[in-house]
Amino acid sequence: MSRTPISVIIADDHRVVREGLATILSAVDTVEVAGLAADGAQAVGLAVEHGADVVLMDLHMPGTDGVEATRRLKEERPATAVVVLTTYTDDDSILAALEAGATGYLTKNASAADIRRAIEAAVSGHTMLDPLAAARLIHAGRRNDPGRSGKDAHLPDGLTEREAQVLGLIAQGLSNAEIAARLYLSRSTVKTHINQIFAKTGSRDRPQAIVYAHRHGIPAEEDPPGHDR
Numbered sequence: 001m002s003r004t005p006i007s008v009i010i011a012d013d014h015r016v017v018r019e020g021l022a023t024i025l026s027a028v029d030t031v032e033v034a035g036l037a038a039d040g041a042q043a044v045g046l047a048v049e050h051g052a053d054v055v056l057m058d059l060h061m062p063g064t065d066g067v068e069a070t071r072r073l074k075e076e077r078p079a080t081a082v083v084v085l086t087t088y089t090d091d092d093s094i095l096a097a098l099e100a101g102a103t104g105y106l107t108k109n110a111s112a113a114d115i116r117r118a119i120e121a122a123v124s125g126h127t128m129l130d131p132l133a134a135a136r137l138i139h140a141g142r143r144n145d146p147g148r149s150g151k152d153a154h155l156p157d158g159l160t161e162r163e164a165q166v167l168g169l170i171a172q173g174l175s176n177a178e179i180a181a182r183l184y185l186s187r188s189t190v191k192t193h194i195n196q197i198f199a200k201t202g203s204r205d206r207p208q209a210i211v212y213a214h215r216h217g218i219p220a221e222e223d224p225p226g227h228d229r
Contacts, residue, residue, distance in 0.1 A: 006032065008033055008054045010022055011037040011058055011069065013060075018036045018037075018038070019036070021056065025116075025119075034046070038061075039064055040061055040066055041069065043055050043069050044072050048077050052077075053122075056085050056115070057069060057102070059097060070102050071100040074101035082104075083122050084102045086108065094136060094137060095211055095214060103125075104128045114128075127206040129172075131173075134171070134172050134173040156216050162193060166179055166183070166194060167213050168218050170194070170197075
């Protein structure tokens with residue numbers, strides 16, 4: 001039995017980009033392009049009209065930009081995921097998009113395979129960050145709290161050291177399986193840590209947790225720690 005295709009709206013103010021992305025995605029058998037939008041307001045309208053699964057959203061568009069459109073869409077149709085596709089990788093743009101509710105963040109040099117993976121991840125509730133965007137958040141987080149000193153540092157909201165490690169790896173865009181491998185933990189243990197992180201930080205999803213990690217200067221581990229005892 002074949003799966004129902006993922007319904008996608010493409011939002012970009014450049015016609016050649018919209019149509020190019022539509023051509024690329026039309027060749028993906030798991031994706032159905034439901035509409036093309038020239039600005040954020042049109043993207044929200046089309047997503048609501050078609051009950052879209054995902055909006056592939058440019059950030060800087062005339063009128064309603066991608067950040068505001070994402071915010072409106074999450075209010076009007078929370079079930080629709082947003083994957084940002086943009087040329088911008090500055091800290092402010094990345095954080096604004098994630099805070100507004102975006103699930104993925106890609107740059108426009110992403111490959112067709114990257115875009116497909118980000119769309120599929122978004123539908124599954126997972127976050128996919130462009131490596132450059134993830135790196136910018138990690139470095140910015142370290143600048144925000146250069147005095148943090150690992151085990152001796154005070155962690156916010158009752159986070160344990162292990163939870164902080166997991167949170168830092170979430171902020172790097174790693175999946176549960178990748179975090180489990182990095183920290184030598186079982187997937188179920190990672191899931192338990194993530195549930196605790198969400199509860200303690202008031203995050204409803206991974207994008208909000210990523211923003212929290214950045215705001216509190218919690219970086220990813222550069223070297224994997226040893227096994228838990």
